[in-house]
Amino acid sequence: MPYRNPETLTPEIALEHAGVIIFHTYRGGVFEEGRMSCWFTTNPDDLEELDHFDVRQLRAWMEVPPGDEKTRVLAALRHAIDNGEIGGGEP
Helix, strand or coil: CCCCCCCCCCCCEEEEECCEEEEEEEHHHCHHHCEEEEEEECCCCCCCCCCCEEHHHCHHHHHCCCCCHHHHHHHHHHHHHHCCCCCCCCC
């Protein structure tokens, strides 16, 4: 697989909701290593991983019903945006 320069790579969008875009993050910051399943960022240019967050650490994670991981992750991200945890100040 060809090498992709992380400085020119735009991460894939995980979710767009209410005007907020959440991007996937990658193991070790390397695209070829695959996406992280619970770590995301709102800053696609965050090469130093300062804005990365674990969805399971958000208050929204405990407020959405359990289910398969992908469904729960997306529901928690939407809920976190709606309640101001992501993309805005605390409500």
